[in-house]
Amino acid sequence: MNSDIIRLTAVDLAAALAAGELSSREATSAHLERIAEVDGRVHAFLYVGADAALAAADAVDRRRAAGEELGPLAGVPVAVKDVIATKGVPTTCGSRMLAGWRPPYDATVAERLAAAGTVMLGKTNMDEFAMGSSTEHSAFGPTRNPWDLARSPGGSGGGSAAAVAAFEAPLAVGTDTGGSIRQPAALTGTVGVKPTYGGVSRYGLVALASSLDQAGPCARTVLDAAMLHEAIAGHDPRDSTSLDAPVPEVVEAALAGDVQGLRIGLVRQLSGDGFQPGVRSRFDQAVAALGALGAEVVEVDLPYADYALAAYYLILPSECSSNLAKFDGMRYGLRAGDDGRRSVSEVMSFTRGEGFGDEAKRRIMIGTYALSSGYYDAYYGQAQKVRTLIAQDFATAFTEVDVLISPTSPTTAFQLGEKLDDPVAMYLNDIATIPVNLAGICGMSLPIGLAPEDGLPVGLQIMAPAMADDRLYNVGAALEAALDSARGHALIQEAPAL
Secondary structure, three states: OHHHHHOOOHHHHHHHHHOOOOOHHHHHHHHHHHHHHHHHHHOOEEEEOHHHHHHHHHHHHHHHHOOOOOOOOOOOEEEEEOOEOOOOOOOOOOOHHHOOOOOOOOOHHHHHHHHOOOEEEEEEOOOHHHOOOOOOOOOOOOOOEOOEOOEOOOOOOHHHHHHHHOOOOOEEEEEOOOOOOHHHHHHHOOEEEEOOOOOEOOOOEOOOOOOOOOEEEEEOOHHHHHHHHHHHEOOOOOOOOOOOOOOOOHHHHHHHOOOOOOEEEEEHHHOOOOOOHHHHHHHHHHHHHHHHOOOEEEEEOOHHHHHHHHHHHHHHHHHHHHHHHHOOOOOOOOOOOOOOOOOHHHHHHHHHHHHOOHHHHHHHHHHHHHOOOOOOHHHHHHHHHHHHHHHHHHHHHOOOOOEEEEEOOOOOOOEOOOOOOOHHHHHHHHOOOHHHHHHOOEEEEEEEEEOOOOOOEEEEEEEEOOOOHHHHHHHHHHHHHHHOHHHOOOOOOOOOOO
């Protein structure tokens, strides 16, 4: 029975709950048992709150039994990336700097998940402060890909993607600063969405790069992702960057799934040299499938996309060095070296030296240098100008096409340790996803099959204009149905490593 429950899509699970065929306690217990069974090998979770989850499930069951009208996801379990503040629940950001910290407040995303009646199973592993593309930079050990435990699930949100791929949770929330939802989705055969910047509140999301960070859904189907998207999206006056606009009708779009007559732009700069042959072959097949569905596929140029990686790795470290300055051992989190003899500045220095890992230190130093007197205009200022040109490229492209597409990641899942000592090789994993964050638009990755040479999942990225998130779900659902990915690939089948 439990194996049947965990293989239900979130939508099917919600329907069974609403019909009284299943209780939230049964659904939650099944997923907690799955976590106990496989997470010792996957390490998707940093914290599992079994007692709190069962109590929340019981509360939903009581409300339903009392005839209360509940939301569509009420009683459905969800996993939450450990960069999102959860009141009284450990929130570490994958860093020793925050080991054991229990926030005194909830992020808006956490509040909205609770208001929707979802049941939080626990907090998922991540690269430290969301800096990485493999989840190997977590201070608490790497997450492993359910398709091959020797491989990475991507990053920084590898824990959320792996939890969904391993059937430990039907839904998860991640965050995406340069691809941290979409790239893990591609590597684990799941669906991941970066909403329009400002479409989901950043209040209570521990900031990495404030102009780039965005929370979003991780799921096994496009419709599941749409349901979660609608639950967490919407204006929040506590976030000054939150968009005061209606949430796009993403669920309706996912149910429609019709690309007849749409113009779809294939981005030349994001799908050429440097992509694994199997990734390219599956992508070409997906493009052909879109054409067969009645879409017109044309090639589109984004000339400044070639400079996105360089601009991003100046803008992100600069904002990171500013945002992470508050972690100093004085107010909360780790305090190291306080032996009663050291000065405050010495304790701060000692704490930051002990608390941050190598990748965090690397980016803090790069960012501090880029923002320093005499270098600001040459580095950070120039990068922001390139960012503007990239945004203009997208704006021009969207006057000609409805959406843009590319492979999500240049390769399938790589071996753990393979790129750990080569930061540039690691950064190149996000070459196709970074431009979306720089432009503030929305993007989705969905699975399109397995690469012939290694049998590992391949993802296709869909990009749409700001506040046109519904286009992602419309195209994604149509392609998903055409490829029958809702009944194959990583979505319903158990990943071979488990």
